[in-house]
Amino acid sequence: MIEARGLSKRYGKTLAVDNLSFSVTPGRVTGFLGPNGAGKSTTMRMILGLDTPTGGSALIGGKPYADLKHPLRTVGALLDAKWVHPNRSARGHLRWLARSNQLPAKRVDEVLDLVGLSGVANKRAGGFSLGMSQRLGIAGALLGDPQVLLFDEPVNGLDPEGILWIRKFMHRLADEGRTVFVSSHLLSEMALTAQDLIVIGRGRLIAHSSTEEFVAAATENTVRVRSPQLAVLRGALGRTGVSLRDEGDSLVVSGMESADIGELAAANGVVLHELSPQRGSLEEAFMQLTGDSVEYHTDLDAPAAADLIAAGK
Amino acid sequence: MTLLAVERLKLFTTRSPWWSMLAALVVTIGFAALMAGTSDDTAPMDLAATQFGYNFGVVVVMVMAALAVTTEYRFSTIRATFLAVPNRTAALLAKTAVVATLGALIGAVAAFGSWGIATLITPEADLALDSPYAWRAVAGVALVYFFSAVIAVAVGTFIRHSAGAISALLIYSQLVESLVQLIPNVGDDIYKWLPFNVANNFVTGDPDPSARPVEFGPPPSTAELSPWWSLAYFAGFALVLLILSIVSANKRDA
Amino acid sequence: MTTLLATERIKLLTTRSPWWSTLAALGLTIGFALIIALNASRPAEFEVSQTQFGYQFGLMVVLVMAALAVTTEYRFSTIRATFLAVPNRAAALLAKTGVVTALSVLIGLVAAFGSLGVSMLVLPDAPLALDSAAEWRAVIGVPLVFGVAAVIAVAVGVLLRQSAGAIAVLLIWSMLVENLVTLIPDVGQDIRNWMPFAMSEQFLLGPFDERPLGPWGSLAYFAGVGVALLIAALAVARRRDA
The missing domain is CATH 3.40.50.300 (P-loop containing nucleotide triphosphate hydrolases)
Incomplete structure (x- = not known):
């Protein structure tokens, strides 16, 4: 002890x-x-x-x-x-x-x-x-x-x-x-x-x-959805109260299992092109949790690095 | 030239050269001030007395120079050095040059600083630099420190351990040479040819030191060579050690 | 305490430096005595004190060995392993001091009688019997001085924690600083007479004129310096993060 x-x-x-x-x-x-x-x-x-x-x-x-x-x-x-x-x-x-x-x-x-x-x-x-x-x-x-x-x-x-x-x-x-x-x-x-x-x-x-x-x-479970009728699906999901986030041409849903999302889409007559559960990585989650408390920052997190690369082309 | 710059950077980005310099200067110049301040008619100030801390400076310079090599072995940076500069002879010669130059610089500042402060405190004393002896007594300190540093780098390269190198250098220069004199009959004859005693002759010899009141200052030497031959002898001793140590560094695994 | 002493004994004797230190100390002192005896021209005037001229070699080696016994523990962080095993740091360091001192006394004993012995062998006609107090002191004093020197070196080692620094301070102090102060006008000799290693000389080779203490008083003073340094070192080691 x-x-x-x-x-x-x-x-x-x-x-x-x-x-x-x-x-x-x-x-x-x-x-x-x-x-x-x-x-x-x-x-x-x-x-x-x-x-x-x-x-x-x-x-x-x-x-x-x-x-x-x-x-x-x-x-x-x-x-x-x-x-x-x-x-x-x-x-x-x-x-x-x-x-x-x-x-x-x-x-x-x-x-x-x-x-x-x-x-x-x-x-x-x-x-x-x-x-x-x-x-x-x-x-x-x-x-x-x-x-x-x-x-x-x-x-x-x-x-x-x-x-x-x-x-x-x-x-x-x-x-x-x-x-x-x-x-x-x-x-x-x-x-x-x-x-x-x-x-x-x-x-x-x-x-x-x-x-x-x-x-x-630490690891948030999300589901990525792609659909030609994204607006309809967004409306339907919005009414259930889950949180939504746009990522390019797809929607990232957290707080609902992929099976439930599929049934909701079917009930609303929405065609799905992708319905994939996303598992957050442990290391990412850990970095997020302790992110503010790392002693030496590299100042090279992903978006900044991308900018640098773009600027340097 | 690049190698010299590299070794200069390496030396001055660690702390030991700085406190060595400080210790050497504070003690030598401090002693000179003390000597001048306490001098009177019975013990008048002279040139030799301004260099009272000479021996202390030799020791500090040797410790600094030995550490410049042995710490490289301790932290394995010598391997990084040999990776960067595979020509070990060149790398070690560059290091020797930089360390010895620093030794000479410490000697020059210490000697002239000591002389200067004594001149300030006792302006009435005869401290003019107006004879070959007078110049050797002051400026010569830098040359002796230069070759002392070469000896210490060589011993450091050879022994590779700080503790061992420092012990060997200090015990030899401060104890072995003077104890040799205690050997009956032959002791004095051997002592005449021991390197640090000979080096002292360069700064104290000609005119015969026993003719002057030199009990305050660098120990009078019993060497029989002329002053400049004494320096050459000391330098030769340093060079032989350096060559031996570089040969051994080239043969050994780093 | 016997447990701790045994622990430190194992630690000391399972590394190499005490072995070669012992060898170096004995070789240098006895070897020097041999050289002196071989070169003596008038054996009938050869004195006991002359057989012990080399003790300073042994003294320096003992200083180095005792300082290294502590500083290498700091260098390799085994001091932390030690303090984990024995959280009472004062006790752990006292045990180390005890063991290192004992080895130094032993080295001194062998060196002193060894030097006397070879001199007797080489110069059978020299008056080397120990028949005065001063002659006894010159010989038996060597191990005592080595023992105190070991205490001083351990203390300096604990205080500085660095081999190069501790050795440089010990050797420069004992061989150079104490002699340099003599040269200060007026007060130099008086200051020198109160310096610890000058006291040890007075004990071994004295009584000299104008010394403040007699031989045994000088030894007590020398030992006092050792004890004072050791107390300071223990106090510092207790407070410091290991």
Whole structure:
């Protein structure tokens, strides 16, 4: 159980995290979603006691991180796979971590086995690929068999096999009843991994719901209709109170299923040339939601880009 | 020419050359002011005393020059450099030239700044630049800093780690050379030929430093070469190190 | 605390720099003692203190090694992993100081007696028996000075967090700044006499004339500087974002 209460962090003039409150429940994978620079890593670092909040507090199982005795037995975290001395072996890295929280030395070999690094346990970590480093980081997080796990962008830069492995791994951890909190800037990835979502932009909470609800709310379902008798159809649809939008020679209807639109057209004797349900893309919806809160705008959204191209021909 | 411009840009878009310059100038000129301000009849101000911070400047210039190379290795920008300029010898020579020129510039500003402030504070002291010695004592600092920077770039290229390069340069120049003197019988004879001691001879030698009150200022040198041969010896030492380091950079994987 | 000490011991000895530092420190000091002994012309006048001339090499290496033990943790962000495992930062850093200091004392011990040993081998006729307090101090003082130097270097490393900066400050201070101040007219010598590494010299090779403290008082002063720096470093590390 992770709890943030009015968490804020200010760096000079910029407010990186702005009065953030949420809780993360056990037994589920909770995604922490937001564009780059939204304040995800800063929030995680404050939860873990690395950074001091400017305001508010973060608790793990009701306690601040610093008050945990043998914290690695309660919380496992992978914030950055590169937090390893390059000249230390994988086993050496885990050995000192284990010793610091009085965990038995045999636990080191167990977690190495668990993440599939037994074969390279005595190789220096500096020579590891990103995927191997990530596995070593996860081994470190699992060392104390903790009930709470935090992962910051764990699939960044991994190959498809590595991504699949991590995704399954997190599901397994949640199924064992642990609290799993994982950040990402990719909604498509989170839609596959997380059951709950906490969405932030520019340090502020945007949404806190189940992934299904968020995806349903975020992606508007519409139906595109084309007809030589568009005026008649518009009149008929207008009387039902659904919202309509013109797009070239077609009409975009939201709030009515395609079957109902077809029957309405038949009842009014309207010929249809097209009746196609449109599904909004997740990424588009996410961009719309967090659009105002992206830290660096490219100023090249689609219409502007089109203008530029037209001007440059 | 392009390469020089590139290396100049690289150097001045990081922070370490700026604070090195600041540290070197503040300390050397500050010491000169302190020396002039506290001088009296028993310890009159002289040219050597204006260059009191000389040794400190050498050290700061060497740290700056070594970092200019080792930080490239640390952040792997040396690879980007070698991608942009596959001729490694040319790239490293350009870097050496830019860094050493900055070293000389720091030396010139520090030396003349120190001399200037001392002249202002103690106008009655004999600080005129009216002999070959006087010019070497002040302007010569720039030349010594130039070749010290070359040595540091070479050591940085060779060792590639900031910590190692800085330790080697400082421990050698500040400790090894003077400790060698402690070796009975042969110590002094070896010391006469050690590069930094010889370099000191360029700024302090001829007339024999022991004839002047030079306890305030660059350490008097025991080298037996003439001042200009001393500089040539120091420069030769720097060049040999530079050639060795460039050969090794060409042989190694970047 | 024993857990933390064991943790830091594993951390220190599973990287390479302490090993080559130990080797360099011992090689340089004992090697220098050997060179001096081999060149001694009048063995009968050879003194115990002459066997320890190379201690400054070891001292510099210890300063570098101890600073690196901290700054590399910042460089590779393992300090964050450390603070995750041990949220009590003061305890974690104290344990590190303890381990690094212990290794430095050990290096000093081997270096000092090693230097004395090779000198005795080369110059069997030299009066190198340790039969006065000053002679004991010259030898046994080396590990003590190395230990305090390690505390100072760890503290500077924590404060600056950067290898290049910490090493430059430590070496420039100990080898150059303390000697340069001597040259300031009137007050230079007095200022120098109160500088920490000058105090360590007074402890090892003194008593010299006109020093403010006796040998053991000087060591206490030197250690006091180390403790003060360490306290400042711990306070800063607690407040700073890791």
